[in-house]
Amino acid sequence: MFESELLGWLSTHLVRLGPGLLFLVCLLETAVFAGLILPVGALIAFSAMLSSRGVFDPAEVVAAAFFGALLGDQLGFVIGRWFAPAVRPPPRGDIARVWAAAIERTEKLVRTRGLFGISAARGIPFVRTMMPWFAGRTEIGWGKFLVFDFLGVLLWGTIYIGGGFLAGEGWRQIAGAWGETAGAVALALAVILLVLFSRGWLKRLYRRRAGTGSPPGP
Numbered sequence: 001m002f003e004s005e006l007l008g009w010l011s012t013h014l015v016r017l018g019p020g021l022l023f024l025v026c027l028l029e030t031a032v033f034a035g036l037i038l039p040v041g042a043l044i045a046f047s048a049m050l051s052s053r054g055v056f057d058p059a060e061v062v063a064a065a066f067f068g069a070l071l072g073d074q075l076g077f078v079i080g081r082w083f084a085p086a087v088r089p090p091p092r093g094d095i096a097r098v099w100a101a102a103i104e105r106t107e108k109l110v111r112t113r114g115l116f117g118i119s120a121a122r123g124i125p126f127v128r129t130m131m132p133w134f135a136g137r138t139e140i141g142w143g144k145f146l147v148f149d150f151l152g153v154l155l156w157g158t159i160y161i162g163g164g165f166l167a168g169e170g171w172r173q174i175a176g177a178w179g180e181t182a183g184a185v186a187l188a189l190a191v192i193l194l195v196l197f198s199r200g201w202l203k204r205l206y207r208r209r210a211g212t213g214s215p216p217g218p
Contacts, residue, residue: 006037006039010025010038011043014046018056019057019060020064022044022047022065023064023067024068025040025068026040026044026064026065026068026069026072027068027071027075029069029072030073030075030131030132030133031071031072031073031076031079032075033099033129033130035125036095036098036099036102036126037095041125044065044157044161045161045164047061047164048160048161048163048164051165062161066154070149073131073153074146075132076132076133077135077142079133079136080132080133080135081137098126102130103130103134106130107134109121109127109131110134110138115140115147116148118135118145118149118152119148119151119152119155121152122152122156123156128152135149
């Protein structure tokens with residue numbers, strides 16, 4: 001419920017403030033661990049869908065998401081490298097469980113996949129929130145982190161922004177053939193199915209990988 005209300009609030013202000021808000025949200029996701037509560041992926045897809053309908057310039061949406069994510073990751077890396085001792089997870093609750101699960105998964109990725117684990121972590125909800133901070137705590141040099149994080153951000157952006165553009169284009173075609181009401185209904189059903197699938201998949205993933213019980217939905 002909280003995630004849905006927060007997404008609704010962000011979506012309303014996104015329409016009013018433009019892609020600048022998307023840039024800020026993408027930056028905060030990994031710079032200060034806001035991705036543990038912010039529905040960043042859904043907001044990116046919504047922004048891309050709006051741009052496909054002419055509300056935003058597509059180039060501005062892509063730039064806001066990409067550079068916000070890349071800069072946020074670098075700030076998260078700096079926090080991990082220089083201020084890690086001052087950062088403490090919450091003692092208990094859902095966020096504490098997600099924090100622990102994400103750190104465990106990130107550590108496993110980096111340990112087994114090396115630098116490519118940094119790129120892979122960028123595509124996993126919650127894990128990408130903690131990845132820059134964890135990488136900063138290791139002996140990975142900033143230059144190497146930047147290169148592999150850049151690759152991960154490219155992959156992440158392609159998935160979320162591309163999915164939003166496809167959803168918007170699908171709405172436009174259905175609306176043109178059957179009317180805006182039919183297009184809105186089809187888009188709503190697609191979003192609901194995607195959310196339900198993602199929530200179930202993420203819960204199964206965390207049960208298998210982290211053994212922390214049922215985490216909150218994305």
